[in-house]
Each structure stands twice: as structure tokens, then as C-alpha cells.
Amino acid sequence: xxxxxxxxxxxxxxxxxxxxxxxxxxxxxxxxxxxxxxxxxxxxxxxxxxxxxxxxxxxxxxxxxxxxxxxxxxxxxxxxxxxxxxxxxxxxxxxxxxxxxxxxxxxxxxxxxxxxxxxxxxxxxxxxxxxxxxxxxxxxxxxxxxxxxxxxxxxxxxxxxxxxxxxxxxxxx
Numbered sequence: 408x409x410x411x412x413x414x415x416x417x418x419x420x421x422x423x424x425x426x427x428x429x430x431x432x433x434x435x436x437x438x439x440x441x442x443x444x445x446x447x448x449x450x451x452x453x454x455x456x457x458x459x460x461x462x463x464x465x466x467x468x469x470x471x472x473x474x475x476x477x478x479x480x481x482x483x484x485x486x487x488x489x490x491x492x493x494x495x496x497x498x499x500x501x502x503x504x505x506x507x508x509x510x511x512x513x514x515x516x517x518x519x520x521x522x523x524x525x526x527x528x529x530x531x532x533x534x535x536x537x538x539x540x541x542x543x544x545x546x547x548x549x550x551x552x553x554x555x556x557x558x559x560x561x562x563x564x565x566x567x568x569x570x571x572x573x574x575x576x577x578x579x580x
Contacts, residue, residue: 429534430574433458434503435567441505444473444513448490451503451531460501460533468492469531479513479524484558486524488513489545491532502544503531504570528561544578551577 436454441447452466469492478489488511510525530548534541551557557577564570 428575429500429502430504430571431501432567432571434460434501435570436503436505437565437567437570439505439507441507441511442509444488444511445470447505447507447511447529448473451505455501455503455533460497460499462496462498465492465496468496473513477514477516479515479526480519480552481515481524482552482558484555485528485552485562486510486526487528487530487552488524488526489530489532489548491534491541494535497533497535500535501533502574503533504574505529505531506564506570547578
């Protein structure tokens with residue numbers, strides 16, 4: 408289990424001190440209308456390209472990667488997906504959070520389940536491996552989603568600012 412600071416955050420996870428946060432209110436999409444992963448990736452591609460986070464190759468790359476290496480996960484209190492692509496498709500690091508209007512079907516991560524996952528939360532990791540440690544970020548997120556009290560806080564969020572604060576307070580990214 409990851410050690411936590413007095414504030415409850417996971418220390419040592421995130422970008423270098425003084426660097427901007429990986430979370431941004433303009434990358435939190437509440438009540439997203441997408442009903443399939445392809446619709447979601449199309450929507451995110453437009454948003455992320457427009458804001459300068461991803462290359463034009465991002466959408467095809469994330470669809471291909473999700474088909475080959477599914478990211479759906481079901482925890483005790485939440486089902487989610489953690490789609491991501493190789494750093495070559497990222498122009499600046501980010502983490503996008505999507506809370507769809509209705510859950511979106513994702514295939515389960517290999518070795519987790521043979522059943523598809525109806526994801527009520529999608530966290531798109533746009534990490535540059537040489538700057539942010541993707542393994543540590545994923546590990547910290549896994550721990551966060553096993554904390555039922557924190558998952559309840561996440562599920563209750565109705566504003567972009569609240570969602571960012573909720574993630575940052577736990578992960579310090």
C-alpha cells in the first residue's frame with residue numbers, strides 16, 4: 408500500500424515541484440453525451456486538440472490501444488476506464504476526467520474480468536513518461552478508487568472545480 412502524508416495525499420506522485428498541475432477545470436467534462444467509447448474518444452480528441460494537449464494522431468491511437476489493451480476496471484464502489492496512449496501522441500501532459508450522462512461500455516482490463524465494464528467515470532491519462540511517472544500515477548489512482556469514502560466524494564461532484572479539487576487532494580498531481 409502507498410504511504411500517505413498527513414493530508415491524506417500520496418507523496419511523490421506527480422510532476423516536478425513548481426510545475427503546473429496535470430488537472431485542469433477545462434479538462435473535466437460532466438454529463439458528457441457520448442454513449443460509446445468511440446463517441447467519447449471523438450469528443451475528447453476535438454477538445455484536447457483544440458486546447459493543444461494532443462497531436463492529430465491521438466484519436467486513432469487511443470482507439471487502437473483501447474481495442475488491443477482494454478482499460479475498463481470495476482472496483483467495489485465504482486466502474487471506470489483509464490484510457491491512455493503512447494507519449495508520442497501527447498503535446499503537453501494532462502489528465503482529463505469524464506463523467507458521462509450514462510455509463511459507457513468498455514472491455515475489462517486483461518486478467519481482471521471477461522465481462523465488459525459499464526464505466527461511470529473515465530480518466531484519460533495524457534502523460535509524458537519521461538516527465539510524469541505513469542506507473543506511480545496509475546498505482547495512486549488504483550488506491551484512490553479502493554477508498555470508498557473518496558469514491559463517494561468523487562461521485563458527488565457536480566462542478567469542474569470540485570472534481571479537480573477532489574482528485575488533487577488525494578493525488579497531489
